[in-house]
Amino acid sequence: MAAATLTDVILAGAPVPHHGPWPRVVVRPEGWADATELLAEGRATLLGLWGDGGWMHMALAGGENDIGVLSLECVGGRYPSVGQRHRPALRLERAARDLFGLEPEGNPDARPWLDHGVWGVRHPLGSPAKTTDAAPPYPFLTAEGEGLHQIAVGPVHAGIIEPGHFRFTANGETIVRLEERLGYVHKGIEGLMAGADLDRAARLAGRVSGDSTVAYGLAFARAVEAAWHADVPPRAVWLRALMAELERLANHLGDIGEICNDAAFALMHAHTGVLRERVLRASDLAFGHRLMRDRIVPGGLAGDIAEGGPAAIRALVDEIARVFPALVELYDDTASLRDRTVTTGTLDPALALEYGAGGYVGRASGRDADARRSPGYPPYDELAFAVPSREAGDVDARVWIRIEEVTESLSLVRQILDRLPAGPVRADPAPPPSIREGMAIVEGFRGDILVWVRTGADGRVERCHLRDPSWFQWPLLEAVVEGNIVADFPLCNKSFNCSYSGHDL
Amino acid sequence: MGPGMLRLLLKGLAPPLTEPVPAPSEVALRELAGAVDRAARGTLGRSLSIRHVDAGSCNGCELEIHALNNAIYNIERFGIRFVASPRHADVLLVTGPVTKNMREALQRTYDATPHPKWVVALGDCARDGGCFAGSPAVIGGVSKVVPVDLHIAGCPPPPIEILRGLLALLQPGTR
Numbered sequence: 168m169a170a171a172t173l174t175d176v177i178l179a180g181a182p183v184p185h186h187g188p189w190p191r192v193v194v195r196p197e198g199w200a201d202a203t204e205l206l207a208e209g210r211a212t213l214l215g216l217w218g219d220g221g222w223m224h225m226a227l228a229g230g231e232n233d234i235g236v237l238s239l240e241c242v243g244g245r246y247p248s249v250g251q252r253h254r255p256a257l258r259l260e261r262a263a264r265d266l267f268g269l270e271p272e273g274n275p276d277a278r279p280w281l282d283h284g285v286w287g288v289r290h291p292l293g294s295p296a297k298t299t300d301a302a303p304p305y306p307f308l309t310a311e312g313e314g315l316h317q318i319a320v321g322p323v324h325a326g327i328i329e330p331g332h333f334r335f336t337a338n339g340e341t342i343v344r345l346e347e348r349l350g351y352v353h354k355g356i357e358g359l360m361a362g363a364d365l366d367r368a369a370r371l372a373g374r375v376s377g378d379s380t381v382a383y384g385l386a387f388a389r390a391v392e393a394a395w396h397a398d399v400p401p402r403a404v405w406l407r408a409l410m411a412e413l414e415r416l417a418n419h420l421g422d423i424g425e426i427c428n429d430a431a432f433a434l435m436h437a438h439t440g441v442l443r444e445r446v447l448r449a450s451d452l453a454f455g456h457r458l459m460r461d462r463i464v465p466g467g468l469a470g471d472i473a474e475g476g477p478a479a480i481r482a483l484v485d486e487i488a489r490v491f492p493a494l495v496e497l498y499d500d501t502a503s504l505r506d507r508t509v510t511t512g513t514l515d516p517a518l519a520l521e522y523g524a525g526g527y528v529g530r531a532s533g534r535d536a537d538a539r540r541s542p543g544y545p546p547y548d549e550l551a552f553a554v555p556s557r558e559a560g561d562v563d564a565r566v567w568i569r570i571e572e573v574t575e576s577l578s579l580v581r582q583i584l585d586r587l588p589a590g591p592v593r594a595d596p597a598p599p600p601s602i603r604e605g606m607a608i609v610e611g612f613r614g615d616i617l618v619w620v621r622t623g624a625d626g627r628v629e630r631c632h633l634r635d636p637s638w639f640q641w642p643l644l645e646a647v648v649e650g651n652i653v654a655d656f657p658l659c660n661k662s663f664n665c666s667y668s669g670h671d672l
Numbered sequence: 673m674g675p676g677m678l679r680l681l682l683k684g685l686a687p688p689l690t691e692p693v694p695a696p697s698e699v700a701l702r703e704l705a706g707a708v709d710r711a712a713r714g715t716l717g718r719s720l721s722i723r724h725v726d727a728g729s730c731n732g733c734e735l736e737i738h739a740l741n742n743a744i745y746n747i748e749r750f751g752i753r754f755v756a757s758p759r760h761a762d763v764l765l766v767t768g769p770v771t772k773n774m775r776e777a778l779q780r781t782y783d784a785t786p787h788p789k790w791v792v793a794l795g796d797c798a799r800d801g802g803c804f805a806g807s808p809a810v811i812g813g814v815s816k817v818v819p820v821d822l823h824i825a826g827c828p829p830p831p832i833e834i835l836r837g838l839l840a841l842l843q844p845g846t847r
């Protein structure tokens with residue numbers, strides 16, 4: 168019998184104490200199967216799926232703030248594959264198999280994902296076993312058919328981009344299939360997290376994906392604070408949001424230009440590049456680092472905003488607000504540019520929903536979700552902002568979402584500066600005397616980032632999982648380029664701008 | 673959009689925007705002066721063709737390399753440009769702790785770059801693995817895989833420091 172809701176599955180499980188803010192329950196295989204059916208039927212969204220010793224954890228959202236973590240003991244190192252019924256889980260299961268040696272029974276894809284066969288060790292986070300074998304060849308999917316040819320690109324690309332491999336099957340100029348191979352920048356971050364003290368763990372979290380260093384710092388800090396029931400001084404809460412919006416602005420501005428550049432329109436790129444630089448300089452002045460790295464720590468901030476910071480940021484948003492409308496008009500009015508972006512790389516809203524695609528990728532395909540609003544976190548509950556969404560799902564729609572979000576972030580920055588509370592910015596949390604667990608979901612510029620953490624009695628991290636929004640976006644890029652011409656791939660790719668490092672970890 | 677607006681946008685990018693020419697980095701000049709196999713590595717001309725290789729970066733270093741191309745740093749005015757193939761490069765600009773999964777690709781890119789060639793390791797990770805050192809998935813600094821001529825420190829190094837490091841490579845005294 169299928170359970171009615173996620174709440175039913177959670178109520179049927181055995182609650183795990185010391186987990187916050189949402190419940191974690193140990194389920195039996197039946198509960199795991201019920202949850203898998205909820206996902207398959209589209210009645211819940213997969214937020215994460217990760218290994219932990221001999222356990223698998225699955226985070227799901229059943230609706231507004233109806234969030235929970237289900238844990239299944241993998242007897243004999245095996246568990247029923249979620250991916251066999253719900254595709255978004257496939258790669259997560261392959262990754263957990265590589266790292267922990269946990270076998271997803273029924274997952275149709277037996278190939279490794281992050282493990283390229285050169286680590287010298289198998290299952291580094293499970294029961295590590297030394298290996299000496301040379302890297303085995305990776306069997307790409309085969310394509311047979313009249314007139315089909317394959318194009319292999321990467322891992323090193325012709326440009327200043329992260330490494331990954333793309334295998335195109337094309338019929339003449341038209342892409343019939345794209346298969347991604349990732350994992351090249353796997354650094355073993357979750358392995359380094361285990362046993363790290365909070366300072367080091369926060370630094371590692373801030374280096375999962377450099378473009379989202381603020382969002383990751385925030386997500387990690389919030390997960391620890393949820394685990395420890397730690398309070399954060401109001402001023403720190405508001406300054407964190409200020410940094411998060413500056414990071415969003417910098418990325419959106421830079422990427423809008425990069426997308427236009429890939430559509431052979433350099434003028435936009437030139438302008439947004441300057442605006443992005445201005446954001447980084449103001450951030451540097453206000454917070455002492457251009458990307459605002461290592462500023463957010465569990466309990467608050469490493470330091471207060473500099474004295475001239477608020478004025479510099481006000482001048483910045485005034486300048487962007489002055490220049491940006493002309494750039495939007497330029498985008499809107501340049502037919503040669505819109506010719507390239509409209510109806511290119513269209514993501515079907517049903518796919519965006521199935522994958523729970525976050526950020527502009529989801530919102531440009533009708534998925535009206537934003538972690539700042541739901542599940543929500545302070546101070547956004549006290550701020551006015553719109554979450555733009557569109558239906559077209561093409562490169563153009565993703566550009567427009569970015570454009571509209573720039574405007575929203577400018578408004579948010581002003582609201583925050585107007586109401587910035589006084590007071591301290593750090594309250595060092597005292598480590599609890601026993602094991603604690605916490606989870607946080609934070610909206611980075613690219614979408615929702617999930618961090619789950621368990622700390623031990625010594626206050627150190629025992630296990631930390633960090634799930635980048637790209638996990639649920641990379642597979643969709645494969646889908647959207649089908650039927651597009653090979654020459655439009657860079658444009659489609661840039662309009663997604665998935666993180667390699669965030670995904671590979 | 674009217675032609676007036678377009679003119680305005682074009683004018684907005686005119687020279688006063690551009691950062692003044694910075695001095696080459698002293699630290700970089702010293703490191704270059706101390707390099708032993710200089711003769712073997714050959715000399716550079718008045719321009720640099722750079723091939724970037726991300727060998728495991730968090731992508732933070734890439735953001736600041738990108739910034740060099742904006743109208744403020746405008747790196748092409750120094751004869752420094754980024755090229756799409758190692759075959760056209762005389763400098764490899766490598767970021768990240770070298771991951772085991774990227775070792776072979778880095779080595780191949782190095783091998784595909786014609787002599788004379790220079791390797792610049794950009795960022796704290798590229799020096800010694802940074803905060804990823806010790807991971808079983810990571811080899812460490814770039815010099816563990818290919819010989820490095822110049823390190824540029826930072827996490828990530830700001831564009832002005834990257835520029836000063838690259839300008840040191842172009843100094844006649846260092847070649």
Ligand code: SF4
Binds near residue numbers: 732768798827
């Ligand atoms: S040096 Fe810093 S910015 Fe550069 S790759 Fe390493 S962690 Fe990222």
